[in-house]
Amino acid sequence: MGNKHNDDRATKYWDVTGTDTTAWGQTSQDTDLNEAIQEAAALLRAGETVAFPTETVYGLGADARSNEAVERIFAAKGRPSDNPLIVHIADLSQLNEIVLEVNDTARRLMEAYWPGPLTLVLPVRPGAVSPRVTAGLSTVAVRMPAHDIALRLIAAAGCPVAAPSANRSGRPSPTLASHVGEDLAGLIGGIVDGGPTGVGLESTVAEAGSDGTVTVLRPGSVTAEALARVAASVHTDPALHRSGREENSPAPRSPGMKYTHYAPRGSLRIVRGQDPEAVVARVQAELAAAEARGEVTGVLAYDEHLHQYRASIVISLGPLGALENAAHRLYAGLRRFDEEGATFMVAEACPEEGVGLAVMNRLLKAAGDEVIDV
Ligand code: TXA
């Protein structure tokens, strides 16, 4: 074990996709899953990084208490060190170890949405996690993922697990283990392959004030509407509604939201408008002009309009009436554009309601706020 961090940077890989993680019977598959989890947990305890599936995207985990372990996350991802990490826990006893207090509103949100894709920003217990996790803030972002493999891994590791999305910084978050491998093979300790993630976009990040108000710092699939069922009032961080390129735009409260994430290599723009016919006409015109210039074109569109587009790469975001499909498919679609060498891409906007707010938030970042309003 002594020379583990020297030249041998082979990334371990466990395929547990065949496992029925809801069954309780002691099948041979169960034994394989248990073995994989024990081995992956041992790597985490040894201060290594391990990628694992959650219900949102794959995370790159490390022992949140250890400076060296957390440093390996930043190094593998190439992540700016002023961007704090989310700490993942498997049960509420771990919460008390890392936070000072949980106000009533935060408690009610946990009861309603944990385990699940909601991250809560809470006052950190001094010394409980590495200062690299919190980037020096007095708060820590915590979530309990609704994913059997993630929960079992964290429990087996016996420590709070810091885990940002398991992609190189600036790439789309991974929704498949193969995405993790593309970005990080050779740079991390291991990958637990549990198949495709469910939601497809990162968790909602929110902060609950003691007055009962909740502020959404990063939109996700636990929507503002869902939070409002529990909290007295819900606001979204005003910085999320503004283009980062505007002068004097306020700094977002969630440090990660200020970076241009998820940008594909080619140039991507969004076409937005109330009139579907005008949107379709403009998307098609943009694609036709690009084809004429010799660009490799791509389009991300809803099923209602998809058949009307001609492009080299046509990617469905599902029907407009069921935007959870768009959330689930967006990142894989952006990666496919890169794989197939798209140089010019157009995406249709969707209404910024429900999970549509999170879809548009990520799409705007991918497009560097390049929007054509029709
Ligand atoms: O779904 C997810 O949340 C995934 C999976 C792996 O769990 N994780 C994830 O982590 O997206 P990451 O590190 O890529 O995103 C963390 C976000 C960033 O926007 C960061 O700025 C914010 O949470 N954040 C972390 N700690 C914070 C804090 N103390 N205050 C405000 N924002 C914080």
Ligand code: MG
């Ligand atoms: Mg990320």
